[in-house]
Amino acid sequence: MARLLLVRFGLVAVTLFVISFAIFVVTMVLPGDVATQILGQGATPDNVAAVRHQLGLDQPWPLRYVEWVGGAVHGDLGDSLVQRRPISEIIGRRIGNSIMLASFTFLVAIPAAVAVGIWAGVKRNSLGDRAASMLSLAAISLPEFVTGVLLIMIFSTTLGWLPSSSIVEAGTSPLTRPQIMVLPALTLTGVMFAYIMRMTRANVIEVLDTNYVRSAVLKGLPMRRVLWRHVLPNAMLPTISVIMLNTGWLLGGLIIVENVFSYPGLGRLLLTSIQTRDTPLLQALALLIAATYAGANLIADLAYAWLNPRVRFA
Amino acid sequence: MATTVLGSNRRGLVESVFGAVRDIGARVLRELRYALATPSGRIGLPLVALHLTLALVGPLLAPFPATDFHLADRFAGPSATYWLGTDEFGRDIFSRVMSGATSIITISLAGTALGIVLGTSIGLTSGYLGGKVDEVIMRVMDGLMSFPSLLLALLVLTTLGPSHLNIILTIGVVFTPSVARVMRSATLTVKTMEFVQSARLRGESATYIIFREVLPNTMPVLTVEASVRLSYAILLASSIGFLGLGVQPPSPDWGLMISEGRSHITDSPLIVLAPSFAVASLVIGVNLLAEGLREARELPEGEQTE
Numbered sequence: 001m002a003r004l005l006l007v008r009f010g011l012v013a014v015t016l017f018v019i020s021f022a023i024f025v026v027t028m029v030l031p032g033d034v035a036t037q038i039l040g041q042g043a044t045p046d047n048v049a050a051v052r053h054q055l056g057l058d059q060p061w062p063l064r065y066v067e068w069v070g071g072a073v074h075g076d077l078g079d080s081l082v083q084r085r086p087i088s089e090i091i092g093r094r095i096g097n098s099i100m101l102a103s104f105t106f107l108v109a110i111p112a113a114v115a116v117g118i119w120a121g122v123k124r125n126s127l128g129d130r131a132a133s134m135l136s137l138a139a140i141s142l143p144e145f146v147t148g149v150l151l152i153m154i155f156s157t158t159l160g161w162l163p164s165s166s167i168v169e170a171g172t173s174p175l176t177r178p179q180i181m182v183l184p185a186l187t188l189t190g191v192m193f194a195y196i197m198r199m200t201r202a203n204v205i206e207v208l209d210t211n212y213v214r215s216a217v218l219k220g221l222p223m224r225r226v227l228w229r230h231v232l233p234n235a236m237l238p239t240i241s242v243i244m245l246n247t248g249w250l251l252g253g254l255i256i257v258e259n260v261f262s263y264p265g266l267g268r269l270l271l272t273s274i275q276t277r278d279t280p281l282l283q284a285l286a287l288l289i290a291a292t293y294a295g296a297n298l299i300a301d302l303a304y305a306w307l308n309p310r311v312r313f314a
Numbered sequence: 315m316a317t318t319v320l321g322s323n324r325r326g327l328v329e330s331v332f333g334a335v336r337d338i339g340a341r342v343l344r345e346l347r348y349a350l351a352t353p354s355g356r357i358g359l360p361l362v363a364l365h366l367t368l369a370l371v372g373p374l375l376a377p378f379p380a381t382d383f384h385l386a387d388r389f390a391g392p393s394a395t396y397w398l399g400t401d402e403f404g405r406d407i408f409s410r411v412m413s414g415a416t417s418i419i420t421i422s423l424a425g426t427a428l429g430i431v432l433g434t435s436i437g438l439t440s441g442y443l444g445g446k447v448d449e450v451i452m453r454v455m456d457g458l459m460s461f462p463s464l465l466l467a468l469l470v471l472t473t474l475g476p477s478h479l480n481i482i483l484t485i486g487v488v489f490t491p492s493v494a495r496v497m498r499s500a501t502l503t504v505k506t507m508e509f510v511q512s513a514r515l516r517g518e519s520a521t522y523i524i525f526r527e528v529l530p531n532t533m534p535v536l537t538v539e540a541s542v543r544l545s546y547a548i549l550l551a552s553s554i555g556f557l558g559l560g561v562q563p564p565s566p567d568w569g570l571m572i573s574e575g576r577s578h579i580t581d582s583p584l585i586v587l588a589p590s591f592a593v594a595s596l597v598i599g600v601n602l603l604a605e606g607l608r609e610a611r612e613l614p615e616g617e618q619t620e
Contacts, residue, residue: 011453015460022461026473137605141597143549145556146590149572149579153586157579252464256553260576270465271557274472286469294460 004305012298019290020072024065027283068283077284082276087284091266093173095288098258098265100175102250104185109192110243116193117200118235122227124205132201136194144253148187148260155183166263184261188253192246199242203235210234237307244300248293327521334525341533348610355606361599368412369419376409380566389581401571401585402578410566411588417561418568418593421478422547425485429547430540432486433493434529440494441501442524452498455491463488467550471559481560485547496539500532507531534611541604545597552593568593 052058059067071078077087120129139147156164166180207213208231216226258267266285273281349355373380377397384390384404392399398407440451467484474480504510505528513527554560555569563570568589575585 011456015457018457019461023469026469137601138594138598141545141601142590142594143552143556143569143597145553145569145572146594149576149586150590152576153579153583157583248462252462255464255468256557259557270468274468274559282469282472286465289465290461293462297460 005302008298008301012294015294016291019294020069020287021065023283023286023290024068027279027286072284072287078280080273080278080281082273082278082281087281090269090281091284091288094264094266094269097173097263098254098267101181101184101188101258101263101265102254104181105188105192105250108185109189110196113193113196114200114236114239117197117239118204118227118232120197121201121204121208121235124208129201132197136197139190139194140198142190144187144191144256145260147190148183148257151183151187152260164261166261168264180261180263184257184263187257187260188250191253192250195246195249196239196243200235200239203238204231207231207235237304240300240303240307244296244303247296247300251289251293330519330522330525334529337526337530338533341530342537345533345537345607345610349603349606352606352609354602354609358599358602358604358606361595362603365415365419365596365599368415370416372412372415376406376412378406378409380410380413381405381564382409389578391582392584398588399582399584401575401582407584407588410571411568411592414566414568414571414589414592415596417478417565418548418551418555419596421481421551421561422485422544424482425551426489426540426544426547428482428486429489429493429543430536432490434497434536436490437494437497438501438524438529438532441498442505442520442528448498452495455494458491459495463546463550464553467554468557468559471554476559476562478561481551481554485550488550489543489547493539493543496535497532500535501528504528504531534607538604538607538611541600541607545600545604548593548597548600 049058057064068078075088077091079085080087080090083090116132120132123129142150152164155162162183163177163180164183166184168177168180213226213230216230217223221229254265255267255270257263258265259271262268266289270282270285270289272278273285346355346359350359377395378384382405384396384400384406386404387396387400388402388404390396390400390404396406396408398411400406401410436451436455440448466488467481470484470487471480474483510523510527513523518527551560552567552569555567556573558570558573561567561570563574571589572586572593575582575589578585
């Protein structure tokens, strides 16, 4: 187990290095000079040179990369070009908002999806199972922005129950108006529910077909006991790694859903930084999101290893 | 004597590739025929075929050019002239939806094809060679996969600029690692089979074995993977369009139409509903086809990644 931990952590470190380097190359070295972006097309070469010097862009790129990563490790992500403030300050509150939305989604989607998945797997091919499969297929097939816009049409334009946008006054937390979180969270829940439900169902069906479950049934164990003792522990193992893989999907989903509802989180900020060509902010956000993703994958690997006796005692 | 016999048996790269293309065409058709025998495939395949037809002839069948303004008829309701009404510039919504099929379908098909070709080449080579090479290649693929695909797409498009070609390249690159992983494990299974060993004993070249023995026998897995990837490609391409980094206005792109129509929901819900229905029916069709392909071969449901 210790060896596994070490190898996994090493791999994540390498991955993070590669990711940070890729982000740096994509946003800095390729065409589109930041200094020209600040000054506009009509800037004189002298002015451009001065701004480049001020921003440290005249340094050789390996040095700039080392400085950027070094700063990021210490929590100093540089200054935003557009807002002229430290990026860590801008990102701080946004992270909290995104985490709130994500945890709300996790708390609703996972228990519901696992419960329905188990039920559908046990009652395979029943009417309820078919209905759940159809619904989940529809949920997976709708892009998040379509689900979001449809929910707005139903719950705010037509019924008038919930606000259609999640804009909050600058400096206030979404928690002061919790109703603005309902529709974004519902949108994210739909797709996530469907993925986890389908995986749980498939796993339950697979385990139900094994010989050890058959022998448990044949030796006369009550069905409830077979489910709790034999089916669930074995069916949940792959489900847990799917749940963690969904974290990666959730990060992508957040980018879209936050923009559908103008929710003040990292995803909204990411698109703003792209639209305003705020390269340092974009770099910082990309690094943060990619690092979160790598972290979630690491946790998934470790949870899987810890729950699986064959790996734990290897 | 023996060496000449072995030598004459070794077939060249060109011959192997041409044979493979012929083989694969026939086998894809067979997989589709099997899928058509399942309930999901019976609904999915015609739905996909309908959209493909739309992509080919949609702009020709549309009653109006997709970008024509009819400023006197802004926000018109459905009528005999404008079947689904008009948008904020008086453009015919029905024509725009019909014409929008072409760009999203060509982009997703080309992106998927690129990802499948790259991923298959890498996966097959890695799985067939095995050992250290396999180890290194798969670690690199794992590294590439640890990047959320939408984020990678946004970064690349921001840098390169939004053009059809760049969106296709992005989708292809994003899909390569997951296709490579699936094809590698399929190769590992096929590799141990007797017909591969006998080909090796016959003295066939590695390219011949990979293209003519291994690749055709991974087709059931590959067709399912391709259809799953296609549905993700459509979701990814339409999301990029919605975020404003894909196909640019005034082109009729379904994602872009939904994004632009959001502020006019109260004036005319059809501006948003029509492209939503179009993209949803396309993805549902592809997903049902994927289910059909899988059911026909009784393959287990794969892990859902982005």
